[in-house]
Amino acid sequence: MVSKKAKVVIIGAGMAGLTAANKLYTTAGCKDLLDLCVVEGGNRIGGRINTSEFGGDRIELGATWIHGIGGSPVHEIAQQINSLQSEQPWECMDGLLETEAITIAEDGYVLDSSFVEPISNLFNKLMDISQSKLVTQNEIPNVMSVGSFLRRGIDAYWDEHVDELEGLDKRRKRSLEQGIFAMFESIQRTYTSANDLEMLDFNAEKEYCMFPGEEITIAKGYLSVIESLASVLPPGLIQLGRKVTKIEWQPDELLEIENGTNKPPVKLHFVDGSIMYADHVIVTVSLGVLKQGIREDSGMFNPPLASFKTEAITRLGFGVVNKVFLKLTSIPDGINFPYLQMVFHNESEQNPKIPWWMRRTANLCPIYGNSNVLLSWFVGKEALEVESLSDEEIIDGFSKTISSFLINSHSDAESMFKVEKVLKSQWGNDPLFLGSYSYVAIESSGDDLDAMAEPLPKKITSLHDSNVSPPPLQILFAGEATHRTHYSTTHGAYFSGIREANRLLQHYHCIDI
Numbered sequence: 001m002v003s004k005k006a007k008v009v010i011i012g013a014g015m016a017g018l019t020a021a022n023k024l025y026t027t028a029g030c031k032d033l034l035d036l037c038v039v040e041g042g043n044r045i046g047g048r049i050n051t052s053e054f055g056g057d058r059i060e061l062g063a064t065w066i067h068g069i070g071g072s073p074v075h076e077i078a079q080q081i082n083s084l085q086s087e088q089p090w091e092c093m094d095g096l097l098e099t100e101a102i103t104i105a106e107d108g109y110v111l112d113s114s115f116v117e118p119i120s121n122l123f124n125k126l127m128d129i130s131q132s133k134l135v136t137q138n139e140i141p142n143v144m145s146v147g148s149f150l151r152r153g154i155d156a157y158w159d160e161h162v163d164e165l166e167g168l169d170k171r172r173k174r175s176l177e178q179g180i181f182a183m184f185e186s187i188q189r190t191y192t193s194a195n196d197l198e199m200l201d202f203n204a205e206k207e208y209c210m211f212p213g214e215e216i217t218i219a220k221g222y223l224s225v226i227e228s229l230a231s232v233l234p235p236g237l238i239q240l241g242r243k244v245t246k247i248e249w250q251p252d253e254l255l256e257i258e259n260g261t262n263k264p265p266v267k268l269h270f271v272d273g274s275i276m277y278a279d280h281v282i283v284t285v286s287l288g289v290l291k292q293g294i295r296e297d298s299g300m301f302n303p304p305l306a307s308f309k310t311e312a313i314t315r316l317g318f319g320v321v322n323k324v325f326l327k328l329t330s331i332p333d334g335i336n337f338p339y340l341q342m343v344f345h346n347e348s349e350q351n352p353k354i355p356w357w358m359r360r361t362a363n364l365c366p367i368y369g370n371s372n373v374l375l376s377w378f379v380g381k382e383a384l385e386v387e388s389l390s391d392e393e394i395i396d397g398f399s400k401t402i403s404s405f406l407i408n409s410h411s412d413a414e415s416m417f418k419v420e421k422v423l424k425s426q427w428g429n430d431p432l433f434l435g436s437y438s439y440v441a442i443e444s445s446g447d448d449l450d451a452m453a454e455p456l457p458k459k460i461t462s463l464h465d466s467n468v469s470p471p472p473l474q475i476l477f478a479g480e481a482t483h484r485t486h487y488s489t490t491h492g493a494y495f496s497g498i499r500e501a502n503r504l505l506q507h508y509h510c511i512d513i
């Protein structure tokens with residue numbers, strides 16, 4: 001007989017936390033068994049989904065794309081709530097279609113698509129092999145990074161494509177091809193959040209799953225999906241501004257007995273000094289926050305997490321990706337900023353006016369057809385640098401980059417495209433995130449993602465008397481970084497929330513509909 005409701009606390013009101021709350025709250029029979037609440041450290045829901053506004057347009061500072069619509073739960077919700085169309089323009093990146101893109105080198109030299117295509121085909125083929133969409137005859141070592149695989153690929157390409165060019169021409173052609181290849185590598189860095197593709201595990205890349213179909217953005221904003229999940233929850237169930245500082249749990253003892261009453265096994269401490277007891281806690285904080293939390297001086301978990309857990313947290317990668325939006329002063333009628341793909345030079349031919357933090361950014365383009373708002377993505381070191389720069393420094397760096405690239409194709413680029421305002425995301429330094437999304441680093445594997453998802457305490461399978469085993473499912477883990485095949489995405493976070501809700505529903509023999 002259950003005499004009172006079990007207390008379930010979900011930490012984090014992002015995609016994973018709100019999906020779990022939605023599932024637990026809406027499952028028949030569950031309301032009578034569980035006393036549910038969501039505690040969120042920030043002052044808004046959504047987490048790494050952060051729809052905002054800039055220069056009159058709706059933009060996303062965090063999650064942007066539905067990565068493939070076939071089978072995506074995020075797509076299904078967005079469709080149900082009619083969020084895929086809007087009267088207002090939105091960040092739809094329709095111009096990123098390769099046909100409209102123009103590829104230019106940093107000295108303003110416009111590269112013909114017939115020159116770019118072989119390198120783009122080569123890159124896509126290599127990525128298809130690394131994602132197992134294509135098989136290769138060549139032997140792949142056990143431990144190898146995506147970065148070194150790609151480097152081998154372009155070296156082999158150059159060995160096969162010996163042309164008649166000699167001396168300077170040959171060197172110039174090579175150096176441009178190298179720059180184009182590096183541009184595609186920069187795009188891949190954005191997808192993975194790895195500062196360097198040498199840090200990405202080649203063999204794990206195969207396990208990553210993609211949904212079929214187009215990749216689209218959400219016209220009414222990614223936040224509309226989050227709001228829809230939250231809308232079924234009663235007021236007060238989500239508590240904002242409730243940052244958890246410590247989680248005390250009972251890995252190997254019986255319930256703590258205080259004044260003769262059984263207290264639930266988990267005790268949460270909040271930043272304002274308040275506490276809360278729970279039977280079950282679902283932790284959905286980012287991998288970055290967990291990495292910080294397992295450091296000795298942090299002590300987020302007391303006692304510390306089991307070593308299989310801390311090792312997985314340590315080995316997996318968590319990178320920084322930031323978006324920078326620029327608003328241009330009004331442009332003369334009939335003129336649009338191009339969908340610019342940037343090929344940077346290597347070493348000696350570099351324009352010293354272009355700052356180093358621009359040099360691994362692949363694109364600069366309007367957020368829709370004729371928008372005055374431009375967008376670039378930054379990763380790793382460059383993304384962190386951008387967080388630390390003032391708006392003036394960013395505007396200056398971009399302005400010099402724009403005039404250098406567009407010097408031939410758009411005379412007067414400098415006076416025509418003037419940057420007026422800037423808005424950037426700051427995922428790296430925000431203490432509630434400490435980065436953007438996870439990747440499988442070179443010393444890690446898919447097993448670590450599975451370890452991330454294991455609840456604590458671990459089931460005891462020893463010969464000892466089972467009466468002494470601690471209460472089960474004290475700490476459950478959800479979030480993007482706990483999904484073996486869809487990590488790093490909003491739908492991965494969604495699936496993880498459903499998984500952990502189901503774990504509790506099963507434990508309480510609730511009907512799962």
Ligand SMILES: Cc1cc2nc3c(=O)[nH]c(=O)nc-3n(C[C@H](O)[C@H](O)[C@H](O)COP(=O)(O)OP(=O)(O)OC[C@H]3O[C@@H](n4cnc5c(N)ncnc54)[C@H](O)[C@@H]3O)c2cc1C
Nearest residue numbers: 012014015016041047048063064065244479480489490493
């Ligand atoms: C720039 C950027 C672009 C992206 N682009 C895409 C994309 O195009 N497509 C895609 O599918 N995915 C994208 N993602 C990834 C996607 O946003 C995430 O995978 C997903 O939103 C993660 O959801 P989550 O619930 O796991 O974590 P989160 O959204 O991080 O939720 C965790 C919550 O916990 C809270 N929290 C943290 N610490 C505490 C604490 N101590 N106490 C209480 N609360 C705490 C946080 O404030 C947060 O709200 C992008 C992410 C970024 C940053």
Ligand SMILES: *[C@@H]1O[C@H](CO)[C@@H](O)[C@H](O)[C@H]1NC(C)=O
Nearest residue numbers: 256257258259260261262263
């Ligand atoms: C529990 O015991 C402590 C002293 O041991 C006392 O200060 C406290 O008031 C007691 N609480 C309750 C609810 O009885």
Ligand SMILES: *[C@@H]1O[C@H](CO)[C@@H](O)[C@H](O)[C@H]1NC(C)=O
Nearest residue numbers: 175178179182345346347348
């Ligand atoms: C730049 O060129 C040098 C020599 O040509 C090469 O070794 C190096 O890898 C190149 N750098 C990048 C970033 O590609």
Ligand SMILES: *[C@@H]1O[C@H](CO)[C@@H](O)[C@H](O)[C@H]1NC(C)=O
Nearest residue numbers: 050051052061425426427430
């Ligand atoms: C989320 O968006 C708001 C503006 O809408 C911004 O102030 C905040 O810095 C953003 N968060 C991150 C981590 O970029």
